[in-house]
Amino acid sequence: MPSETLDQFLQHNLQDLKDQGLYNEIDPVDGANGPEITINGQKLINLSSNNYLGLATDDRLKEVAKDAVNSHGVGAGAVRTINGTLDLHVKLEEKIAEFKGTEAAIAYQSGFNCNMAAISAVMDKNDAILSDALNHASIIDGCRLSKAKIIPFEHSNMDDLRQKAKEATESGQYNKVMVITDGVFSMDGDIAKLPEIVEIAEEFDLITYVDDAHGSGVLGKGAGTVKHFGLQDKIDFQMGTLSKAIGVVGGYVAGKQELIDWLKVRSRPFLFSTSLSPADVTASRKAIDLLMESTDLYDQMWENGNYLKAGLKELGFDIGQSETPITPCIIGDEKTTQQFSKRLNEEGVYAKAIVFPTVPRGTGRVRNMPTAAHTKDMLDKAIKIYEKVGKELGVI
Numbered sequence: 324m325p326s327e328t329l330d331q332f333l334q335h336n337l338q339d340l341k342d343q344g345l346y347n348e349i350d351p352v353d354g355a356n357g358p359e360i361t362i363n364g365q366k367l368i369n370l371s372s373n374n375y376l377g378l379a380t381d382d383r384l385k386e387v388a389k390d391a392v393n394s395h396g397v398g399a400g401a402v403r404t405i406n407g408t409l410d411l412h413v414k415l416e417e418k419i420a421e422f423k424g425t426e427a428a429i430a431y432q433s434g435f436n437c438n439m440a441a442i443s444a445v446m447d448k449n450d451a452i453l454s455d456a457l458n459h460a461s462i463i464d465g466c467r468l469s470k471a472k473i474i475p476f477e478h479s480n481m482d483d484l485r486q487k488a489k490e491a492t493e494s495g496q497y498n499k500v501m502v503i504t505d506g507v508f509s510m511d512g513d514i515a516k517l518p519e520i521v522e523i524a525e526e527f528d529l530i531t532y533v534d535d536a537h538g539s540g541v542l543g544k545g546a547g548t549v550k551h552f553g554l555q556d557k558i559d560f561q562m563g564t565l566s567k568a569i570g571v572v573g574g575y576v577a578g579k580q581e582l583i584d585w586l587k588v589r590s591r592p593f594l595f596s597t598s599l600s601p602a603d604v605t606a607s608r609k610a611i612d613l614l615m616e617s618t619d620l621y622d623q624m625w626e627n628g629n630y631l632k633a634g635l636k637e638l639g640f641d642i643g644q645s646e647t648p649i650t651p652c653i654i655g656d657e658k659t660t661q662q663f664s665k666r667l668n669e670e671g672v673y674a675k676a677i678v679f680p681t682v683p684r685g686t687g688r689v690r691n692m693p694t695a696a697h698t699k700d701m702l703d704k705a706i707k708i709y710e711k712v713g714k715e716l717g718v719i
């Protein structure tokens with residue numbers, strides 16, 4: 324007989340989380356996820372979305388999405404390999420390849436599922452993956468699913484990566500070895516050291532995989548971290564999402580034609596899960612068009628990011644080492660961080676507390692994601708509220 328029923332498991336684990344203060348209550352947003360949001364009837368300045376360019380609520384995207392629903396319906400009707408590949412999916416993939424400067428691209432239903440799919444389609448139990456210690460959960464899960472040996476290296480520590488790449492390749496134990504990293508790390512806003520990673524990859528013949536969920540739309544005039552460093556020919560997998568700067572939903576890999584051909588026959592969510600809806604792919608394509616036509620939104624996002632950073636820094640907040648608009652406000656201990664976020668919320672700013680285990684103990688922070696859609700007035704109000712709460716809690 325098993326020693327625990329499902330009910331017992333759920334009751335004691337849920338209670339445990341609640342006792343530790345780790346049970347996350349979810350408050351639904353009433354309406355769109357724009358620069359201001361309404362939660363429980365309260366209007367808040369929203370500094371917690373990944374909607375970097377404000378495209379999630381852009382009228383131009385809404386219009387084409389409506390047209391796509393009218394012409395193609397609301398669902399794709401099948402998985403990609405049966406007859407769920409509509410002309411719209413092909414057009415989106417061509418657009419992504421153009422945007423990323425690669426031969427081809429493949430779209431998936433989400434960024435998370437893209438990492439699970441693409442890593443496990445190429446790597447297997449005879450391989451090894453060198454993975455930055457701060458890589459996203461979907462990378463970790465994709466690596467686990469592949470059954471390859473996972474060898475973490477210290478965050479952005481190139482000596483550690485080189486040493487581990489040397490050991491893994493010289494051991495003769497592995498068929499293939501991959502190095503995988505986020506392009507931009509979302510907790511601190513720092514950028515992966517891609518030129519050094521590429522150098523090490525060339526020295527040891529590693530496969531290179533960059534998850535640019537937070538770099539696409541944000542760096543390289545919008546085209547991402549790989550373009551920012553001019554390394555389009557050096558990265559095998561340029562992975563990204565359609566859910567953050569692009570404002571919609573979905574994930575993709577851009578790369579060589581043969582790689583994409585392989586992923587189309589071997590990645591399981593492509594084979595066994597219904598494809599993105601007509602509205603999603605059409606709105607995403609429009610967003611990429613807009614990014615390729617003009618840097619207006621990109622420039623506005625950077626201006627807003629720099630403005631918020633300067634304002635918080637001037638007040639004496641520790642805003643870490645961010646190299647992107649992501650602006651952490653490092654508070655330190657977990658309780659004060661939670662309290663800080665709660666007080667911001669009560670005063671009219673929605674900025675989530677990020678604490679252990681998402682970030683190391685004692686480095687709790689409130690993370691701000693300024694977007695192109697914020698006005699100066701909203702940012703000024705937010706800075707004032709930060710000042711009030713910061714003084715009240717003795718943080719500044």
Ligand code: PMP
Pocket residue numbers: 433434435436438459461505509534536537564565566567572573574
């Ligand atoms: N990779 C990274 C680095 C991410 O931050 C995220 C989203 N939090 C994902 C992948 C997953 O993307 P999506 O939300 O499109 O599933």
